[in-house]
Amino acid sequence: MAPGSPPGPAIATMKLNERSLAFYATCDAPVDNAGFLYKKGGRHAAYHRRWFVLRGNMLFYFEDAASREPVGVIILEGCTVELVEAAEEFAFAVRFAGTRARTYVLAAESQDAMEGWVKALSRASFDYLRLVVRELEQQLAAVRGGGGMALPQPQSLPLPLSPSLPSAPDPVPSLPSAPAPVPSLPLPRRPSALPPKENGCAVWSTEATFRPGPEPPPPPPRRRASAPHGPLDMAPFARLHECYGQEIRALRGQWLSSRVQP
Numbered sequence: 001m002a003p004g005s006p007p008g009p010a011i012a013t014m015k016l017n018e019r020s021l022a023f024y025a026t027c028d029a030p031v032d033n034a035g036f037l038y039k040k041g042g043r044h045a046a047y048h049r050r051w052f053v054l055r056g057n058m059l060f061y062f063e064d065a066a067s068r069e070p071v072g073v074i075i076l077e078g079c080t081v082e083l084v085e086a087a088e089e090f091a092f093a094v095r096f097a098g099t100r101a102r103t104y105v106l107a108a109e110s111q112d113a114m115e116g117w118v119k120a121l122s123r124a125s126f127d128y129l130r131l132v133v134r135e136l137e138q139q140l141a142a143v144r145g146g147g148g149m150a151l152p153q154p155q156s157l158p159l160p161l162s163p164s165l166p167s168a169p170d171p172v173p174s175l176p177s178a179p180a181p182v183p184s185l186p187l188p189r190r191p192s193a194l195p196p197k198e199n200g201c202a203v204w205s206t207e208a209t210f211r212p213g214p215e216p217p218p219p220p221p222r223r224r225a226s227a228p229h230g231p232l233d234m235a236p237f238a239r240l241h242e243c244y245g246q247e248i249r250a251l252r253g254q255w256l257s258s259r260v261q262p
Contacts, residue, residue, distance in 0.1 A: 033120040038107040090114040
């Protein structure tokens with residue numbers, strides 16, 4: 001602290017490399033939030049439309065979305081984000097502790113955009129992460145000290161516990177486990193009328209199902225199979241075709257002659 005300066009909290013100085021900041025601001029890593037905001041000038045009351053990019057606890061702003069080098073950066077540590085009344089609609093301010101600290105007045109283009117930016121900026125600092133970790137540690141200590149108490153449901157925890165942390169005692173033995181439900185199988189349908197039984201076997205009556213009708217035609221006469229090892233067993237296909245063709249022609253002639261006769 002310089003001599004003669006008013007008393008206040010000690011502010012740590014941090015040296016930033018401009019080239020490293022420019023690379024970090026425009027790298028391909030996913031951003032926490034990005035969009036256009038109206039930024040009020042430090043010395044003038046005019047608002048300028050700038051493209052803002054939030055990465056971790058650093059808020060970069062550019063001339064437009066296509067710019068490759070940021071105009072400035074705001075380190076979001078030791079600050080509060082609150083709504084303010086300003087000439088622009090949907091305005092909010094980023095205030096830092098200290099008498100000489102600067103207040104950044106920003107304005108969004110819609111109510112949803114303003115709410116999204118306020119929420120993202122409020123969660124960007126390491127102070128917020130420190131509070132979240134402290135709350136998780138308290139919940140973990142309560143679970144460890146509970147002994148046989150049941151573990152809280154996963155929905156009640158804001159963030160999942162780390163897999164490396166030791167788990168609490170298993171509360172399953174203290175609760176009676178219900179047997180697993182047995183899947184029900186569909187039962188077969190019973191027929192409307194069961195057939196009579198004899199000696200435990202069903203007897204199906206053929207009288208009710210028999211209906212007189214035209215007699216089916218007699219089956220055609222079966223041709224005698226050739227004797228094994230006959231003369232046609234080793235005959236070529238042309239000879240077999242000729243032999244069976246003569247037999248078919250003879251049978252066809254008999255059938256035609258039988259039709260001619262009255």
